[in-house]
Amino acid sequence: MKHVPEPFKIKTVEPIKMTTLEYREKAIREAGYNTFLLKSKDVFIDLLTDSGTSAMSDAQWAALQMGDEAYAGSRNFYELEETVRDVYGYKYFVPTHQGRAAEHIMSKLLIKPDDRVPGNMFFTTTRLHQELAGGTFVDVIVDEAHDTTSELPFKGNVDLAKMQRLVDEVGADRVPYVSYETCVNMAGGQPISIANLKELRAFCDKYNIKIMLDNTRTIENAYFIQKREPGYADKSVKEIVKEICSYTDGCTCSAKKDGLVNIGGFLAMNDEDFFVAAKGEVVIYEGLHTYGGMSGRDMAALAQGIRESVETDDYIRYRVEQTNYLGELLTEAGVPHVVPHGGHAIFLDARRFLPHIDQEQFPAQSLAAAIYVETGVRTMERGNVSSGRDPETGKNRQPALELVRLTIPRRVYTQSHMDFTAEGIIRLYKQRNKINGLKFVFEPKVLRFFQARFEELTTATTPQAHLSIE
Numbered sequence: 001m002k003h004v005p006e007p008f009k010i011k012t013v014e015p016i017k018m019t020t021l022e023y024r025e026k027a028i029r030e031a032g033y034n035t036f037l038l039k040s041k042d043v044f045i046d047l048l049t050d051s052g053t054s055a056m057s058d059a060q061w062a063a064l065q066m067g068d069e070a071y072a073g074s075r076n077f078y079e080l081e082e083t084v085r086d087v088y089g090y091k092y093f094v095p096t097h098q099g100r101a102a103e104h105i106m107s108k109l110l111i112k113p114d115d116r117v118p119g120n121m122f123f124t125t126t127r128l129h130q131e132l133a134g135g136t137f138v139d140v141i142v143d144e145a146h147d148t149t150s151e152l153p154f155k156g157n158v159d160l161a162k163m164q165r166l167v168d169e170v171g172a173d174r175v176p177y178v179s180y181e182t183c184v185n186m187a188g189g190q191p192i193s194i195a196n197l198k199e200l201r202a203f204c205d206k207y208n209i210k211i212m213l214d215n216t217r218t219i220e221n222a223y224f225i226q227k228r229e230p231g232y233a234d235k236s237v238k239e240i241v242k243e244i245c246s247y248t249d250g251c252t253c254s255a256k257k258d259g260l261v262n263i264g265g266f267l268a269m270n271d272e273d274f275f276v277a278a279k280g281e282v283v284i285y286e287g288l289h290t291y292g293g294m295s296g297r298d299m300a301a302l303a304q305g306i307r308e309s310v311e312t313d314d315y316i317r318y319r320v321e322q323t324n325y326l327g328e329l330l331t332e333a334g335v336p337h338v339v340p341h342g343g344h345a346i347f348l349d350a351r352r353f354l355p356h357i358d359q360e361q362f363p364a365q366s367l368a369a370a371i372y373v374e375t376g377v378r379t380m381e382r383g384n385v386s387s388g389r390d391p392e393t394g395k396n397r398q399p400a401l402e403l404v405r406l407t408i409p410r411r412v413y414t415q416s417h418m419d420f421t422a423e424g425i426i427r428l429y430k431q432r433n434k435i436n437g438l439k440f441v442f443e444p445k446v447l448r449f450f451q452a453r454f455e456e457l458t459t460a461t462t463p464q465a466h467l468s469i470e
Helices: 021-030 058-064 075-088 099-110 124-132 160-170 194-207 218-228 237-246 272-285 296-311 314-332 363-375 415-429
Strands: 092-096 116-119 136-139 177-181 210-214 250-254 265-269 345-349 380-382 403-407 438-442 453-456
Touching: 021 363, 058 296, 075 092, 075 237, 075 265, 075 296, 092 099, 092 272, 099 124, 099 210, 099 250, 099 265, 099 272, 116 160, 124 136, 124 177, 160 194, 177 194, 194 210, 194 237, 218 237, 218 314, 237 296, 265 272, 296 314, 314 345, 314 415, 363 380, 363 403, 363 415, 363 438, 363 453
Parallel strands: 116 136, 116 177, 177 210, 210 250
Antiparallel strands: 092 265, 250 265, 345 403, 380 403, 438 453
16 A cells, blocks of 8 residues: 555644745745745645644544643643553653753753763754753764665664763763654654664663653654564554653653644653652743643643554554655655655755755755745755854854755645645756755854744855854
């Protein structure tokens, strides 16, 4: 079967409108060639992110009506706490309004100045919170993760030799935890294996180092383990999720992805002292520890969403295979992108798509803007712009991966939308030499990809010096 049918019926629809080429050219100029700055009304198919963009089920909408908005001790908190324990297995649970709030609290409590935090590739907000807490991120992902053409089935895995070198260099007492992400976003949604996690657990036990899971897409990762890892074909996704978490000491989670909601997140752990300290921090930054920045109705919808995500394997199979369907269309047309296909997005390889654009002229940003103009589809850059500047040298970090992410919201778009997207990108690929590079005209100091503005270059230019624009 080339396309897995949706395991649901559609009850409510939201109209979307196709605009003209001229309209989109004007819109992208006004947005400074940054797709984050486009207005939603000007977008036909929105593949910017899968964060908070899911369609909720009838049961989730019904759960909203059961919101207990008590300031303290909401019954929805206890329902959500029980659900997190049941699905993920952690002893303690602290709600937050979204994942980066959990990252902030965890980093503040666990990282000391000059610590090194190894991880299987950086994520933008995660690394920033680590740096703000005085730590330095160290990439310990397998080398194949930086190669868009490698077919390694678990390109999210940690390289234990890199971990050993880090411990030998700085000492285990300077490594507070390993930041271990499932379905590694910046690598193209690439999964980790249970075998690698077990090896990492043994290594960390030897040196008394925690493993803190980025739990955002663990349910998607569990599907890849079921599909690719020996010994797991007959296990349910729910069983695999529980096993993944059992090898870790805690997690941060942006529940706006796997949790099938528009807002929400949490920090979970097994250590009671860490739990008590985290509750104190959530009261300062988020709200009381029994709501943590979410309303009662938000917690009710999240509890229901988590249960739905693992109730059967039908949903997650459809979700991942819809992404794969889009990837296969691009594969057949020879459009360069990350393989194997990830769970939440297809990632175009902008360096191979636009070899005539120097990395200092932001080929991924240029490609994302060009895709919008050509198709009305909004995507996002994951490359030089997202990586930011080295805080010591002020130079762009220039990552090995220069990607454009086509992120599939959950339960939102149909097969026809995937066909339309692929056809437009294939059409653009055939005229790719017409796409020009970009230069900064406004550059924030941190997380610049959200707010930066650019101008189009009409000819090749010398790479820019560091801009001190705020």
